[in-house]
Amino acid sequence: GMPSLSLFRLSLYLRYVKALECKGVESVSSKELSHRFSISSALVRKDLGFLGSLGKRGVGYDIAVLKNGLISALGIDKHWNVALVGAGRLGTALVRYTRRAEGPFRIAAILDKYPQRMTKARDLDMEVLHIDSLPEAVQERDIKIGIISVPGSAAQDVADKLVAAGVGAILNFAPAYIEAPDGIFVHNVDFIVYLENLAHHINTNSDI
Amino acid sequence: GMPSLSLFRLSLYLRYVKALECKGVESVSSKELSHRFSISSALVRKDLGFLGSLGKRGVGYDIAVLKNGLISALGIDKHWNVALVGAGRLGTALVRYTRRAEGPFRIAAILDKYPQRMTKARDLDMEVLHIDSLPEAVQERDIKIGIISVPGSAAQDVADKLVAAGVGAILNFAPAYIEAPDGIFVHNVDFIVYLENLAHHINTNSDI
Ligand SMILES: NC(=O)c1ccc[n+]([C@@H]2O[C@H](COP(=O)([O-])OP(=O)(O)OC[C@H]3O[C@@H](n4cnc5c(N)ncnc54)[C@H](O)[C@@H]3O)[C@@H](O)[C@H]2O)c1
Numbered sequence: 001g002m003p004s005l006s007l008f009r010l011s012l013y014l015r016y017v018k019a020l021e022c023k024g025v026e027s028v029s030s031k032e033l034s035h036r037f038s039i040s041s042a043l044v045r046k047d048l049g050f051l052g053s054l055g056k057r058g059v060g061y062d063i064a065v066l067k068n069g070l071i072s073a074l075g076i077d078k079h080w081n082v083a084l085v086g087a088g089r090l091g092t093a094l095v096r097y098t099r100r101a102e103g104p105f106r107i108a109a110i111l112d113k114y115p116q117r118m119t120k121a122r123d124l125d126m127e128v129l130h131i132d133s134l135p136e137a138v139q140e141r142d143i144k145i146g147i148i149s150v151p152g153s154a155a156q157d158v159a160d161k162l163v164a165a166g167v168g169a170i171l172n173f174a175p176a177y178i179e180a181p182d183g184i185f186v187h188n189v190d191f192i193v194y195l196e197n198l199a200h201h202i203n204t205n206s207d208i
Numbered sequence: 209g210m211p212s213l214s215l216f217r218l219s220l221y222l223r224y225v226k227a228l229e230c231k232g233v234e235s236v237s238s239k240e241l242s243h244r245f246s247i248s249s250a251l252v253r254k255d256l257g258f259l260g261s262l263g264k265r266g267v268g269y270d271i272a273v274l275k276n277g278l279i280s281a282l283g284i285d286k287h288w289n290v291a292l293v294g295a296g297r298l299g300t301a302l303v304r305y306t307r308r309a310e311g312p313f314r315i316a317a318i319l320d321k322y323p324q325r326m327t328k329a330r331d332l333d334m335e336v337l338h339i340d341s342l343p344e345a346v347q348e349r350d351i352k353i354g355i356i357s358v359p360g361s362a363a364q365d366v367a368d369k370l371v372a373a374g375v376g377a378i379l380n381f382a383p384a385y386i387e388a389p390d391g392i393f394v395h396n397v398d399f400i401v402y403l404e405n406l407a408h409h410i411n412t413n414s415d416i
């Protein structure tokens with residue numbers, strides 16, 4: 001398969017290409033992509049080479065063709081049902097954001113330890129389920145990915161429940177390293193890493 | 209300076225090394241780091257080579273020495289004051305998270321278009337300022353980085369205000385590509401990219 005970092009960059013290209021499409025732009029060059037993401041044009045062309053030969057020398061890539069090629073290469077042309085556990089401040093923001101994004105990811109279930117409290121307080125127009133109904137929600141709604149947005153102390157317990165219920169991957173926002181069996185993919189998010197990155201660039205005044 | 213992706217990995221190593229330190233672990237090998245992050249040991253040693261020769265063949269790296277080396281290489285051994293604009297759901301979660309992280313980043317100012325509404329609703333124990341007082345807040349509190357967590361339609365306007373007030377870098381969570389002058393570093397966050405990454409791994413059943 002494709003190397004993991006190349007894959008990550010494809011997601012970034014896709015987001016940018018969609019933004020260009022919204023503005024009515026019809027083509028983009030590898031030079032422009034390399035400039036936007038501060039990487040070499042050669043690397044961009046190598047990444048896009050995984051999509052098959054899409055570009056034209058001197059002309060660049062047709063936006064619609066590139067978008068579909070990226071969606072297909074990323075394997076996101078199908079729908080994905082997602083369960084979010086922890087309907088607090090962050091969780092609610094993530095649910096609203098995912099809905100507006102109009103991508104293939106659908107928050108199919110929102111679960112919490114205190115469901116009634118959460119729905120009122122957070123004006124979610126979707127029912128918040130009790131965490132105990134996670135197994136049946138995952139089965140009935142064909143949920144493949146779980147998002148964890150509970151406090152750090154509850155994270156491993158929630159991860160165990162998600163794995164037991166049958167998800168294939170977990171996106172963890174809680175400040176804790178969670179363990180999961182081989183074959184269950186886990187990504188831990190920590191936005192402070194981006195602040196560190198920015199701080200370093202200010203210090204060294206170097207290009208991102 | 210160091211390549212940008214190498215720098216990013218250093219942040220990831222640091223977070224992991226801190227977690228090991230909390231558990232009382234005293235040393236770590238490049239093999240363990242390579243396994244944790246699914247990259248080659250050679251790449252880990254190349255990254256850590258930027259810190260000077262810290263490791264011992266066969267023994268690995270002393271945790272405390274490695275941590276300080278990483279902090280120093282990342283340039284985050286000094287304090288950084290940050291302004292967060294948009295004290296909504298996401299913004300409030302980010303403020304609380306940053307405080308608990310006990311890192312060098314201090315949320316020195318929280319600003320919003322509707323400050324009174326926000327402080328009550330979001331139980332922030334810090335005053336929320338009106339966005340109009342951004343310039344003086346940045347000057348008086350020596351703020352170097354701005355975080356944007358307002359709706360997409362307001363993002364560019366807020367970015368312009370942050371730049372005018374004198375920040376050196378912007379971390380943008382709003383779903384909009386913001387423009388900033390050369391020399392002002394901008395990072396756009398989109399957590400959906402991680403969902404796409406996980407979806408792809410489920411599809412191809414490949415290692416992250
Ligand atoms: N990774 C990042 O960059 C980042 C950024 C911001 C916040 N966070 C983290 O995200 C998490 C949520 O932050 P928040 O500000 O929304 O907190 P919050 O307190 O507003 O929300 C937490 C929610 O989890 C629920 N909960 C607690 N234990 C549970 C359990 N065992 N099962 C199910 N639900 C449970 C609570 O009822 C609550 O609704 C925290 O761990 C925080 O540190 C991470």
Ligand SMILES: NC(=O)c1ccc[n+]([C@@H]2O[C@H](COP(=O)([O-])OP(=O)(O)OC[C@H]3O[C@@H](n4cnc5c(N)ncnc54)[C@H](O)[C@@H]3O)[C@@H](O)[C@H]2O)c1
Nearest residue numbers: 093097294295296297298321358359360362382397398399
């Ligand atoms: N990047 C990601 O992965 C991600 C994830 C979740 C949410 N988001 C985005 O983060 C933003 C905030 O989300 P939320 O759920 O917290 O929304 P929210 O409505 O709860 O909060 C937005 C806040 O911004 C304030 N505001 C609006 N216009 C302003 C202006 N011009 N100046 C100053 N303050 C202003 C509002 O008063 C409000 O307090 C949205 O743009 C959302 O799409 C991004």
